[in-house]
Structure formats: C-alpha cells, structure tokens
Amino acid sequence: MAGTLLPPLDFFIVNLAIPSIQDDLGGGDILGQQIVASYAATYAVMLTLGGRLGDLYGQRRVFLVGLVGFALASLLCGSAGEPWLLVVGRILQGLTAALMAPQSLALIRASLDGRDQTIALGFHGATVGLAAVIGQSLGGLLVTADVWGLGWRAIFLINLPVAALALLGSLFLHDPHTRGAEKLDWVGAILLFTGLAGIVIPLLEGQALGWPRWCFVLFVAAVGLLYRFWRYESALGGDRPRGRRVMPLVPPGAVTAPGVRIALAAVALFYSIAAFFLIFSEHEQAVGRTPLQASLDILPLGIGFLIGPLTVPHLMRVMPRRIAALGLCLETIGFLAFAGLVAALDQTPWAAAPLALIGFGQGLALPSLIRITVTHIPRAFAGLASGLVNATLQISAALSVAIVGGVFYAAAGAYGSTHAITAVSILIAVLLFVSSLLSLRAERVPSLETPAKIVGAHDPEGKEGKALSQVRDQ
Numbered sequence: 001m002a003g004t005l006l007p008p009l010d011f012f013i014v015n016l017a018i019p020s021i022q023d024d025l026g027g028g029d030i031l032g033q034q035i036v037a038s039y040a041a042t043y044a045v046m047l048t049l050g051g052r053l054g055d056l057y058g059q060r061r062v063f064l065v066g067l068v069g070f071a072l073a074s075l076l077c078g079s080a081g082e083p084w085l086l087v088v089g090r091i092l093q094g095l096t097a098a099l100m101a102p103q104s105l106a107l108i109r110a111s112l113d114g115r116d117q118t119i120a121l122g123f124h125g126a127t128v129g130l131a132a133v134i135g136q137s138l139g140g141l142l143v144t145a146d147v148w149g150l151g152w153r154a155i156f157l158i159n160l161p162v163a164a165l166a167l168l169g170s171l172f173l174h175d176p177h178t179r180g181a182e183k184l185d186w187v188g189a190i191l192l193f194t195g196l197a198g199i200v201i202p203l204l205e206g207q208a209l210g211w212p213r214w215c216f217v218l219f220v221a222a223v224g225l226l227y228r229f230w231r232y233e234s235a236l237g238g239d240r241p242r243g244r245r246v247m248p249l250v251p252p253g254a255v256t257a258p259g260v261r262i263a264l265a266a267v268a269l270f271y272s273i274a275a276f277f278l279i280f281s282e283h284e285q286a287v288g289r290t291p292l293q294a295s296l297d298i299l300p301l302g303i304g305f306l307i308g309p310l311t312v313p314h315l316m317r318v319m320p321r322r323i324a325a326l327g328l329c330l331e332t333i334g335f336l337a338f339a340g341l342v343a344a345l346d347q348t349p350w351a352a353a354p355l356a357l358i359g360f361g362q363g364l365a366l367p368s369l370i371r372i373t374v375t376h377i378p379r380a381f382a383g384l385a386s387g388l389v390n391a392t393l394q395i396s397a398a399l400s401v402a403i404v405g406g407v408f409y410a411a412a413g414a415y416g417s418t419h420a421i422t423a424v425s426i427l428i429a430v431l432l433f434v435s436s437l438l439s440l441r442a443e444r445v446p447s448l449e450t451p452a453k454i455v456g457a458h459d460p461e462g463k464e465g466k467a468l469s470q471v472r473d474q
Contacts, residue, residue, distance in 0.1 A: 002166030003104035004127040007097035012135025020152040027083040037204040042094030044394035045196040051102035051387020059103040060175035066100030071163035078156035105386035109374045125309030125367035133302035188249035191229035198222025203398035259445030263373040269435035274397035275404035286417035300352040301359035308363015327364030328436035334358035335429035343422045
C-alpha cells in the first residue's frame with residue numbers, strides 16, 4: 001500500500017506549497033509548472049516499463065529499488081538549494097515512483113485469489129482515496145506549521161519515514177515470481193517512452209503555453225512512434241528465433257486479449273473526473289470562497305472516495321458483478337445533481353450530498369474496474385497489467401485536464417464560472433455513463449486465467465506456458 005500511497009500523494013501535496021517554493025528559490029510561474037509537469041510526465045510515460053520490469057525481474061526486487069530510489073529522490077528535493085536541482089529531484093521521483101507503484105497492484109494480482117484479492121483491491125482503492133484526501137490539505141498544513149523550520153521542504157522529507165516503514169515491512173513480503181530471466185526489450189522501451197512523452201508533455205504544458213505549434217508536431221510524431229512500437233512488438237512476439245530471450249515489452253496478445261481494450265477504455269473515461277478538482281478550485285475562487293472553505297467544501301468527495309472501496313468486498317456478497325457500473329452510475333447521478341444545485345443556488349457548500357455520492361461511486365468503481373481489467377490479462381503479465389492500468393489513468397487524467405479543463409475555461413470566459421462548472425459537470429456525467437456501459441460489456445467477456453493462452457503465443461514450443469500453468473494449478 002505504500003507503493004500505492006506515495007506516488008499520488010506527491011502529486012497532490014506539492015500544489016499548495018508551490019508559492020512558498022517560488023518565494024524561497026525563485027523561478028516564478030515557470031518553476032511552478034516544472035515542479036508539477038516534470039513529475040507527472042516522467043511518472044506517466046514510465047509506468048508501463050516499470051510494470052514490465054516487475055514481470056521480468058520480480059515484483060519485490062523492483063519495488064525495493066523504486067522505494068529506496070523514491071526516498072533518495074525525496075531527500076534530494078527536500079534539500080535542494082537551486083531550482084534546477086529541485087526539478088531534477090522531481091524527475092527522479094517520477095522515475096522511481098513508476099518503478100514502485102505498479103508492483104503493488106501486480107503483487108495483489110499475482111499473490112491473491114477470490115475474496116482475498118477483492119479485499120486487497122478495496123484497500124488499494126481506499127489508499128488512492130486517502131492520498132487524494134490528505135494530499136489536498138497536507139501540503140498547506142506542513143508549510144503553515146513550519147515543522148522544525150523546514151517550511152516547504154517538509155512536504156518531501158515526510159516521505160522518508162513512510163519509506164522506512166515500508167522498507168521494514170517489505171522484508172516479510174512474499175514475491176510469487178516464477179518467470180525466467182528474459183532480456184528487456186530496450187528498443188520497444190525507447191519507442192514507447194518517446195511516443196508516450198510526445199503525448200503527455202504537450203497535454204501537461206500546452207494549455208498554459210497557449211498551445212504552441214510544437215505541441216501539435218509532438219502529437220503527430222508520437223502517433224508515428226507508437227505505431228512503429230506496435231509493429232515492432234508484433235514482429236518480435238510473432239517470430240522469435242529459437243533461443244532468443246527477448247520478450248516483447250508489451251506482448252500484443254496481452255493487450256488484444258478479449259475484454260482488455262474495452263476495460264482500458266472504461267478506465268480512461270472513468271478518470272475524466274480528474275479535471276474536476278482543478279475546476280472546482282477555480283470556481284470556488286471565482287465565487288469568493290477562501291482556500292480553507294474550498295478544502296472543506298470538497299471534503300465530502302474525498303470522504304466518499306475513502307469509504308467506497310472498503311464496502312466493495314461486502315457488496316460483492318450481494319452482487320458479485322456490475323459493481324463498477326453501479327459506482328459509475330452513482331457518479332453520474334451525483335454530477336447531474338451537483339450541476340443542478342450549483343445552477344440553482346450559485347454556491348457549492350450546499351452540494352455536500354452529491355459530492356459525497358460522487359466520491360462514494362468513484363470509490364466503488366476504481367477497484368472494480370481494476371479487477372475487471374487485470375483479470376483479463378494472465379498473471380504472468382501482472383506487472384504489465386498494473387502498468388497499463390496506471391498509465392491509462394495518468395494519461396486520461398492529462399487528457400481530462402486539457403480537454404475538459406479547456407471547455408471550462410472557454411465557457412467561463414464567455415458565460416461565467418457558474419454556467420461553466422454546470423456544463424462541465426454534465427459533460428463529465430455523460431463520459432462516466434459511457435464508461436459504465438463499457439464496464440458492463442467488458443465484464444461479460446470471460447476472464448483469462450490461464451497464462452498459457454497468451455504466453456504460448458510467444459513461446460513456439462509451449463514450454464513456458466505449460467510451466468506457468470503448472471505453477472497456477474499448484
């Protein structure tokens with residue numbers, strides 16, 4: 001759970017501390033953008049590779065490398081005396097977080113079955129909710145408290161005791177690693193990294209810079225690189241000379257397995273809510289709410305998000321299927337009710353009930369969508385499955401901020417903040433409802449539990465698939 005908590009926490013916690021960092025180190029608004037974007041971009045583009053490394057070299061080993069590296073990168077950020085050193089630390093944080101985060105979900109998938117896996121996924125979702133809740137306020141609290149005179153540096157140094165506890169706990173962590181030591185597909189890794197970077201970086205920076213021409217050039221280049229990546233992976237997976245030990249970074253059979261693409265599309269639309277946190281803050285400022293009032297206004301959403309995942313194991317006793325669709329429909333209703341209340345009252349404090357419903361529905365949907373997705377990908381690729389899910393969430397979050405956020409700012413400029421947040425809430429409700437329909441469709445596809453079905457496609461003699469099947473049976 002530490003691997004699940006720390007990466008999103010360090011994304012949220014830094015936002016309220018940026019003004020203090022700028023006052024201390026200088027750098028102005030550019031430094032603020034770099035602090036956020038350098039971490040988010042590196043984390044997003046490295047997640048799939050991080051998950052695959054866990055498959056190849058063992059989830060526990062890669063988790064420990066990521067955990068120790070994240071702690072050292074946090075120490076670098078907390079002791080940085082120059083703006084460029086802080087940005088380097090944030091890049092290293094994103095890199096090591098991408099090694100650490102996928103292993104948490106991969107270990108749940110690889111180690112647990114049935115109800116145990118459902119309970120663990122519930123805790124996984126609740127941990128994400130906890131990171132969102134405390135991350136929104138902890139940064140400002142630590143800076144205000146000025147613990148031991150550290151000021152803004154405390155938001156990075158607080159990671160050290162958490163990492164130390166996780167390191168101690170990892171001594172008792174069981175790693176069900178059974179794969180051979182295949183070589184990493186470096187060509188595929190470079191193609192995927194550069195392709196995803198060409199998408200994520202413009203999404204994070206484009207709106208603030210007014211969408212300069214280089215953003216669109218990068219988009220076009222990224223599409224070409226990702227197409228080349230897919231062709232290369234297909235050729236590598238489909239025609240492996242005997243004795244060759246390089247496995248595709250993303251085996252095509254794992255992504256094209258029945259239900260996987262539909263489930264990933266549902267995950268992507270689910271995170272259209274990512275822009276809402278930014279939009280809500282902007283609207284609160286527009287109607288004259290203070291930062292403290294704004295944090296209290298959105299608190300019901302965070303509480304609902306924290307409670308929702310913990311109810312999933314109990315709810316599955318009553319309805320083992322369609323929980324993701326139920327959660328997404330609750331979110332849809334919550335956003336429509338929120339839009340109606342804001343339009344009628346022009347205030348958000350009265351919207352606590354729909355916000356709590358949105359958070360609760362999100363908490364139900366997140367672990368359920370993850371379960372639907374990862375159970376369609378064999379356990380042999382648990383790390384890849386985790387990396388794909390996390391990367392989809394991060395990239396869809398960037399898309400949401402760019403597209404949904406862009407709609408909000410355009411509407412706010414023309415019609416005012418109240419009309420803008422009302423329209424955007426309805427738009428998000430529509431996207432979530434489509435996600436619920438996709439989740440129902442993905443859930444109807446039988447899950448793929450036998451690793452040999454996919455691994456065998458990349459193992460002409462079938463030995464690896466048979467061995468993995470025997471391990472699964474045992």
